[in-house]
Amino acid sequence: CRKFTKKMGKIIALANQKVKTLVIYFSQTGKTKEAAERIAQLSGADLVEIKTHKSYQMSYQKTVFTSLKEILLNERPKLNMEIPDISVYDRILIGSPIWCGTLPNAVFSFLDKVNLNGKKAAIFTTSGATEPQEIAVRIKKKYPAKWCRPFNANHATDETIISWLK
Numbered sequence: 001c002r003k004f005t006k007k008m009g010k011i012i013a014l015a016n017q018k019v020k021t022l023v024i025y026f027s028q029t030g031k032t033k034e035a036a037e038r039i040a041q042l043s044g045a046d047l048v049e050i051k052t053h054k055s056y057q058m059s060y061q062k063t064v065f066t067s068l069k070e071i072l073l074n075e076r077p078k079l080n081m082e083i084p085d086i087s088v089y090d091r092i093l094i095g096s097p098i099w100c101g102t103l104p105n106a107v108f109s110f111l112d113k114v115n116l117n118g119k120k121a122a123i124f125t126t127s128g129a130t131e132p133q134e135i136a137v138r139i140k141k142k143y144p145a146k147w148c149r150p151f152n153a154n155h156a157t158d159e160t161i162i163s164w165l166k
Contacts, residue, residue, distance in 0.1 A: 021045035025095030116145035
């Protein structure tokens with residue numbers, strides 16, 4: 001079964017070489033980073049981390065408080081990264097945890113700086129409690145793109161990732 005998964009991953013990566021893909025992610029604990037790296041590997045995508053000036057390496061309670069404050073005040077954290085030229089990509093896969101029922105505002109800081117119009121785009125999340133479908137509906141309204149099915153990457157297997165990438 002493992003050989004099959006590796007072979008399928010290589011086949012998907014070869015097929016996806018025609019579809020230039022960017023996996024961009026925000027991760028606090030490393031869980032989303034791990035999922036993003038696996039998705040990028042299986043899809044043959046470029047990988048970029050969303051980085052902010054402000055560190056989010058803090059306790060769970062402080063993360064919830066900080067996130068709620070940013071949501072209520074509509075604060076967009078300043079990014080500490082070079083924004084990739086997404087015009088060279090056909091598909092953009094955006095990975096994130098879910099904080100307080102939505103994506104962290106750091107992800108919105110990134111989305112505010114890029115034009116997804118005409119791009120295939122999808123979100124993948126790492127949350128044990130919240131499914132990404134509701135969040136995807138809200139994002140579709142604000143950021144025009146050819147939005148594809150969202151994906152909960154929590155405990156995802158190579159097979160479920162490959163199926164989502166099709």
